[in-house]
Amino acid sequence: MRLPLENPLRKLPANRHGQDYVIGDLHGCYDLLEKLLLQVAFNPHVDRLFSVGDLVDRGAYAFDCLKLLDQPWFHAVRGNHEQLMLDFFETYLATGFIDKSAFNSLKDTSYFLVNGGEWVDAFFHPQTNTMKKSFETRLKQVQQLPYILIVGEGEQRFHVVHADLLRPKDASGVLSLWTDNDLDEWHTLSAIPQDCKRGLLWSRSLMGSGSSVIDATPYPGLSITYCGHTIDKYDGELRQRLSHCCLDHGAYQSENRSQYGLMMINANTQAVHIASYLPI
DSSP states (O other): OOOOOSOSEEEEOOOSSSOEEEEOOOTTOHHHHHHHHHHTTOOTTTOEEEEOSOOSSSSTTHHHHHHGGGOTTEEEOOOHHHHHHHHHTHHHHHHSOOOHHHHHHTTTTOHHHHTTGGGGGGGEETTTTEEOHHHHHHHHHHHTOOSEEEESSGGGOEEEESSOOBOOOOTTOOOOBOOHHHHHHHHHHTOOOHHHHHHHHHOOTTTOTTOOOBOOOOOTTOOEEEEOSSOOOOOSSOEEETTEEEOEEOGGGGGTOTTOEEEEEETTTOOEEEEOSSOO
């Protein structure tokens, strides 16, 4: 059942006929996404939607968000919550079976379950100790999610990653990022150095946890890179630093906190759109 990831980076051509949009961490807030797509009159025949990952957990419609992976106009990278889900189901992916006790015994200790993954319990089939086929299909799709998307070329090029493209720290302490050339080399090799993968999913060093960062200075050799993972409230300005633009404004938190919501940006025009459960 384990499927190989053909290339951990995926390249897509520029969109010559419509608009490209990038959405922040969905976390199950499919209803907010529907509002945004209506706002911009999204045309699935010519427009595309790119996701910075974390489709699942915490919100009410995690499975609906996963079903977006069926759509030819939707492209996502792997987030840390997708990785948590894959880690949780590692034995199942290898054997095709999972015992109900796996949910009960790990309910309070599994990092996946305690961080919003409890929704998967509804897809367990107790008669066969398997997950329902509909969920299994999504799980296999998640296995194939790349770590990085490279879209377009030249001045129109942009990237999508979940956390950031910060290199692992070395003894010098100098802030250093991966560049377009590095990503192109990884794509050619169909491989990302193993010690770099965690940072692509988990790093908060560049954007800072819970702090506003507004600095549009580009990083030499790195095209604009859309990311998420690090939540902060929206105060009317894009969080930017060293060619990165962070789109995570805590969509699921907007149920009870103002100034939070789901952000979507038009990669062609840089127009920003926000939807939330409470007014921002």
